Amino acid sequence: MAQQQDYRIRASSFGELFDCALRWEAKYLRHRSLPNSPRALIGTGVHAGTAVFDLARAAGGSPISADDAAGVALDAITERIKAEGVRWVQSEPDQKLVETTALRVTTVYCQSVSPLYEWEAVELETKPLAIDCGGGMTITLTGTLDRARIRAGSHGITDLKTGRAAVAAGRAVTKKHRPQLGTYELLYEHSTGNAIAAPGEILGINTSGSFAHGTADVHGAKALLTGTEEHPGLIELAAATFRTGLFHPNPQSTLCDARYCPNYLRCPYSEK
Numbered sequence: 020m021a022q023q024q025d026y027r028i029r030a031s032s033f034g035e036l037f038d039c040a041l042r043w044e045a046k047y048l049r050h051r052s053l054p055n056s057p058r059a060l061i062g063t064g065v066h067a068g069t070a071v072f073d074l075a076r077a078a079g080g081s082p083i084s085a086d087d088a089a090g091v092a093l094d095a096i097t098e099r100i101k102a103e104g105v106r107w108v109q110s111e112p113d114q115k116l117v118e119t120t121a122l123r124v125t126t127v128y129c130q131s132v133s134p135l136y137e138w139e140a141v142e143l144e145t146k147p148l149a150i151d152c153g154g155g156m157t158i159t160l161t162g163t164l165d166r167a168r169i170r171a172g173s174h175g176i177t178d179l180k181t182g183r184a185a186v187a188a189g190r191a192v193t194k195k196h197r198p199q200l201g202t203y204e205l206l207y208e209h210s211t212g213n214a215i216a217a218p219g220e221i222l223g224i225n226t227s228g229s230f231a232h233g234t235a236d237v238h239g240a241k242a243l244l245t246g247t248e249e250h251p252g253l254i255e256l257a258a259a260t261f262r263t264g265l266f267h268p269n270p271q272s273t274l275c276d277a278r279y280c281p282n283y284l285r286c287p288y289s290e291k
Contacts, residue, residue, distance in 0.1 A: 023155050026261050027147075030162030030202035033244075034195050035274075036257060040266035041288070042280045051281035054104040057111040061226055062181050063099050064121030066165075068092030069128045069179065073141040073166065076133065085129035092125045093118055106278060120226050124181055127230050132222065139174070140167040145206035152258035164203050164210075168220075175217030176203045177234075183227050191223030191235040198253055201240035215241060 028036065029047070036043040045051045055063070072088040075081065096118060099105075107113065112120065143164040150158045166177045178200055185192055200219035208215055219237035224230060246252030260266060268288035269275065275290070277283045284291075 023157065024261070025149070025157045025159055026257070027159045027161055028202070028257065030160065030164075030199050030206065033160075033202050033253065033257075034198040036260070037198070037253065038195075039269035039272045039275065039280070040260055041268040041286065042272070042274065042282055044266040045280065045282035052103075053279070053281050054106040055099055056106060056278055057108075057113070057117050058182070058226070060096050060099060060105060060117050061112070061121050061124070064092035064096040064118070065124045065128070065181050065224070066179065067095035068121070068125035069133070070142045072125075072129045073133055073136075073138050077138045077141050085126045088129050089122045089125045092121045096121060108278075123230055124224050124226055127232060128179075128224060132224070132232055136166075136168055136177070138166050139169050140164065140211075143167065143207070143210065145203075145210040148206055148209045150254060152254070152262075154262065156258060156262060158254055158258060158261075160202050160206055162202060162206055164207055166222075167207060168217075170217045173216035174207070174213045175215060175220060176200055176207060176240075177220040177222050178203065180221055180223045181226050182223075183225065185223035186225050186231045186233040189231070190233045191221040193221045193235045193237050196221050197237055197240045197243050200237050201242075201244040201253075204241040205244060 032043060032047055068088040068091045071091045072083055072085070075083045145162055145164055148160040150160070152158055164176065165179055168175055168177050178196065180191065180196065204215045204219065207213070219240045220234055221237060222234050224232040244252045244254050246255055268286065270288050270290050274280060275283065283289050
């Protein structure tokens with residue numbers, strides 16, 4: 020009897036598997052890690068601060084202030100630096116700029132973005148979804164869902180993204196985010212029993228310049244994972260990768276760099 024193999028894929032990593040499977044293997048199967056990047060720390064702080072703010076609103080109890088949320092953002096950055104370290108380089112923001120940016124973005128969100136929504140769930144710990152891929156292989160999807168909303172009576176997922184170019188021409192940039200949204204949609208349905216009928220949504224806030232914010236709908240995210248009659252889904256394609264053990268490289272990836280890939284220096288395919 021073949022040994023049962025279970026591959027666990029977090030929602031936030033699914034897209035990375037198809038960008039460079041070799042990097043994904045190093046990070047998520049071999050558990051090789053790197054210090055945080057300064058820009059990633061900004062996202063860490065913003066997500067922590069905005070989540071606390073929205074959780075208080077969703078609970079219907081006493082709200083917290085934008086200043087309180089900003090304080091949580093700073094604490095999250097400090098804790099991440101102590102726990103995992105950070106790679107400070109001249110081309111990246113220093114710690115003061117990281118903290119200042121996280122404070123500004125968190126404040127913009129709390130004052131100008133959050134009031135536009137009524138959240139159904141915030142930072143929802145989902146139930147792992149095990150998918151039998153045949154031949155003794157299971158893919159288990161996991162993840163903490165960013166935010167769920169109800170729009171015109173339909174359930175939908177919203178994912179907050181921050182970055183230097185998270186918003187362009189007044190709209191959130193959606194490229195590369197469909198796999199994560201699709202995973203969230205599957206996990207939400209599995210965890211709550213509610214069907215996803217509304218499109219996914221990316222809520223973006225720039226971390227430079229005017230700190231612009233914007234949204235954009237994402238259609239067909241769940242179908243991207245499950246597939247259609249014409250095309251296999253990403254779950255089936257991931258299973259094929261795991262079954263063969265052939266994790267493809269991508270030296271043209273924007274993340275093919277020692278700052279982002281723990282396999283970079285020993286990878287025979289990277290362009291050093």
